[in-house]
Amino acid sequence: MGDTSLITNAKNTWCSGCGNFAILNAIKAVFGALIDEGTPREDIVMVSGIGCHAKIADYINVNSFYSLHGRVVPVCEAIKLANPKLKVIGFAGDGDTYGEGLEHLVFAAKRNVDISIVIHNNSVYGLTTGQYTPTSPLGFKGRSTPGGTKELPMNPLELMLASHASFIARGYSHGIELLKKMLKEAITHKGFSLVDILQVCVTFYNMYENYNARVYELKDHDPSDGSRALEKIKEWDYNSDAKIPLGVFYKKERPVFEFPPKIKEIDLDAKIKGLLNDRA
């Protein structure tokens, strides 16, 4: 293969200081590590939605499906079900997958399809220039809600736990080492994994200082304990000024949704004839 680098020649158009750069760098490092460990590059597939986050598909030189707003998850599921040897990672926005396409997320978690979904959660619509999302705090003044929102944010991790996601984690776009570790663990996890990344949008909702003062890394936490996971997930409700735990909240393997291996060489004509005979 001619060009083995992971970079395409697409021009990067994220604002400088955008949290998406950290996710890009972390995932490139993780892909690099996977390839070094023997995963063929051709077996990696990225899927993205529509939003600032989604441009990541243009920036990395691996297979990609730049999908529609809100529709990362069903595309990921299908690609994995079509070809189980692929490693399928979806990159979605909070508006994208917690809003527009939430139902897909719930179902993929409940089915436990072996895919990873990474949410670039900036609590704002970046690409459409600053409206509130499902994770914006109460009173958020966006361009569609100049008087402040009158609705509470949802806690997506709590929803994921209730939907039987088998891997739930939270990262932060500041601190790339933790991100790398978490993303690698999510991708290697057999089953559905969700990584919610607090990705700061410097232009429409700059939370760096606020988050820096509040985040901490989970220590001595047993991610296989569902009730402990719920407790830690509920520590911050995406609205209050509570401390924000980062790390893997929940991880438990259970049967994945998959199909039996394809029967090779079916004699279609004979089988169709047989079926018709049963109808005679």
Next chain:
Amino acid sequence: MDNISILIGGKAGDGIDKSSLIIGHILAQLGYRVYIYRDYPSIIRGGHTFSIVRCCRDTIATHLDSVDVLLALNQDSLDLHKSRLNTGSLIVYDSTSVKSDKGTGIPIGLIIKESGAIDIMRNSCMIGAMCKALGIGKDILEDVFRKNISREIDLNLKVAFLGFDEAKESVRIEKLKQKALPLITGSEALGLGLIKTGLNAYISYPMTPSSGILHFLAGVSEKFSLKVIHPENEIGVMLMAAGFAYAGERTAVGTSGGGFCLMTEGFSLCGMAELPVVVLLGQRPGPSTGLPTYTGQTELNFALSAGQGEFTRFITAPGDAEEAYYWSGVSMNLAWKYQVPAIILCDKTLNEGTYSFDIESIREIDAGGPLLWDKAGIYQRYKNTRDGVSPLAFPSDKDAIVKVNSYEHDESGITTEDSHLTIAMQDKRLGKEKYLLKELEHYETVKVYGRKDASTALLFWGSNKGPCVEAGSKLGLRVVQPLVFSPFPSRRVKEALQGVKRIICVENNATGQMADFLKCRGINVDQRILKYDGRPFTPMELEQKL
């Protein structure tokens, strides 16, 4: 007697559907060609349900208004269908529950009770009585029962024979000297056509009249190694289909108008990203929820324009089970060859109608696989070729990086807003239409029946084939059927209409969608015969209107 119509009626839950299929099989065993029409309300229990089983020496694809035999399991079945009877019609009714001053009463309720059978077996008893009345022997009855009933076969046979013994022979239906053909529904024919051309995945959210395809394919999924998925909603259906196609799997989805509304954004994605997906669009009367369990030809306009933007699509409208099989296979192959989404317009009449199916009468479907990457140089998913078709590679193919994109993109699949590239790529995608149309010259995209030199043409599409061909032929008209609507074979249609002075268009919708479509292509329809009460035309009804 070699052309006979049998109506069996009861209330929903009485097993009318299964009974009509058994009656169909009995007639098929005698060498007849069969068509079964089902009429049922959108209710699971109660309500009036009936089926008409029609059989004939020659192939048929429609039922008639009048019936020769009426099998009434409840009072409604007799009262609601009186107008269908003619002087010679035979009536068999359950005298335990139905009052009638005509016909043969069989105490079915009593027989069931005395034999320790259950209510659902009343129709077995009725079928037994019917066989005797039509001079059909117990051997054929038993044969068909054994093949089609798995539960409580002995008890079913017992009540059938008791019904048989209670009745008396009124006519003798002759056995024909031609081979017995299998009976399948339009849904099954559509599914088999897709299987024949390599279907890997079928994704669908239940919606009448397409659920039958989902149920059929789920039932045979192990046999044919199919991945059958029922996801959270139709948006998920379409996006999953796009994902499967991207990964190299031949994929179809099934829905009705309402579900297809939810799919259109994904359908347009398939146009932009050049992903082959076949949509089985089962039409029914609308707008909105409309008449869920009835028929209509309501979505021609919708299919032609669904999805934002402009892109090449393939649309076909088969008219009976054999065409359903053939054109669903062709749709899959052409979708892959040209990397375009395809729509098969079907409806309740076709999907849920049961037909005698002669696979040997169907043309071989051209294999024509898709154009694959030759592995030379750096792979580009959207390489701009002469005919606009880019060689395909799939994720995990060695040395290929496959990037697809819903945004306008360059040849390698990376987003662009460049003016020249935008034009070049739009031309590439739209340009495929010309080549597809050319390829379609090898196919029978327009069929002519009836008197081929008549100066009045009856123009129809889809499931109106049965009534139109029958009525048109009888009246000496030229009967013309376009089978493909996109890209539209205008030249072929005009040739088929050469010398015609008067065109009459028959459609199951309220506005005449095909007539309007043709007008834009310079074909003027003189008269529209439209029906939009959710019921299919019958030949006699058409004859009266013509």
